[in-house]
Amino acid sequence: MTSLATPPTISLGGQQSTPSVAFTDLAAGWKARSTWRYLAWNDVKARYRRTVLGPFWSSMQLLAFVIGIGFLYGALFDIPRQQFLPFVALGMLIWQFIQGLVTDATNVFTRSAPFIRSSSRPLSLYCYRGTTGQIIVFLHTLPIVVLVILVAGLRPGIVGICLASAAVLAVILNGFFLTLWLGPLAARFHDVPHLVQLFMQMAMFITPVFWNPASLPHPSLFVAWNPFAWLIEAFREPLIGGQLMSWTWPAIIALTIVNFALGITVFGRTKSKIAYWV
């Protein structure tokens, strides 16, 4: 039996400011690392139970998509595959990660209802759980990146790899902050997950995932004002040796700050109600 120096105490109700509620919970959730790491692994294991490939199925999906679209576009537009394939593969890879994070953010709490309704653990634990699960799946698609880089003979260099990693970090942070406000919203209003799914489907087509914004006749608002486009470019361009817009990173940082503020506000205000909603 583990003995605790100070007995755990819970104090609920009364006046507490929104940010302090959120930060206290986030810190307590972070302390419970072993719990959500375990849960996240369990989630991944459960999803791929009794499969031969396990999480590597998501890499296969990606590979099939890239090969398919590579042939189609190659035949349709006569684009040199040497350039096009790494572009699509890397774009699709990071897009899958983003999409997974966004759609999962809508059900971090509803999915964890049996736990929420039977224990007083910090609620951010379920946010960490959701994001970690997506990261685990993403890590299994990384071999594809290496494969693409080698086959296409790309030379991103150390700087390129660092920049791309920074973009992945930005995606993870934003994905996590998203769970803090989209999660409670979806727990309260059950239309939200459906709405988000619909939105993400549209977003995939208007975001330069598998088409090059440079090939548009005019500079497009869909690219300039699209946070998904910023994140994808920030990841892909350094790897394929392209140039980033000067404002891409400032825009991503602004996005992260807004997302963080929104997350803290909504989570802090709804934390005490989530157990009643799920």
Add this chain to the structure above:
Amino acid sequence: MARIELKNVTVDIPLLGGDDSNIKGRIVRRIKRSPKRDEAIRALNNINLDLKDGDRIGLVGSNGAGKTTMLRVMAGIYTPTAGTSFIEGKVASLFDAGMGIDLGATGYDNITLRGMFLGESRDAMDARVDEIADFSGLGERLHHPVSTYSAGMMARLGFSIATSLDPEVLLVDEGIGTADAEFTARARERLQEFMGRAGILVLASHSPILLGQFCDQAVLLEKGTIVERGSTDQILALQSAAKKR
């Protein structure tokens, strides 16, 4: 040192099933500038209760009186709508044996998981997993996902995990009767020992026998309010008198 302190606790539970509570309803209300709020039921009304080490208390009341809500507040799951709750000590709750069980995970994984949720470390659970597995009597089936278990097996698992811990505050909500008879005999013994270890015991039950066995005092709840607090016999007598009326 265990302690539970409820001060002027009021709990409103939102009713989210109605048309009025979805996004459309919200927007319509905003447009109409309707002052109407989300529908809610008052499950607890201005509850004051102070429990200290050694207290063995029964919650008595008819269905919907607020027993389960009160246990959830004491477990730190529900934040009071008004008033404050303060809980000191490691809390374990035995509400419904299947609670907090991940259906997709195996029995073994669930043992570790549930323990970690109740505040145990991974290592502490790894050390105890065999003893719990043994008591559950589920054998090889523990390697399979819980979704393949019968209701009785699931109850056994949940019960075995929960009662293996050493909580300072123990909250029990009836419903211990789902497991089969052979298991129940052993279970009763274990439960007795388990309840004896806890610093504070709160037991919500309709059974005078169970209450008489484990609790020396009780609280009578009616429509979310504490009507009376006293010795178990006194409260049970009061309740049966209220029923006859």
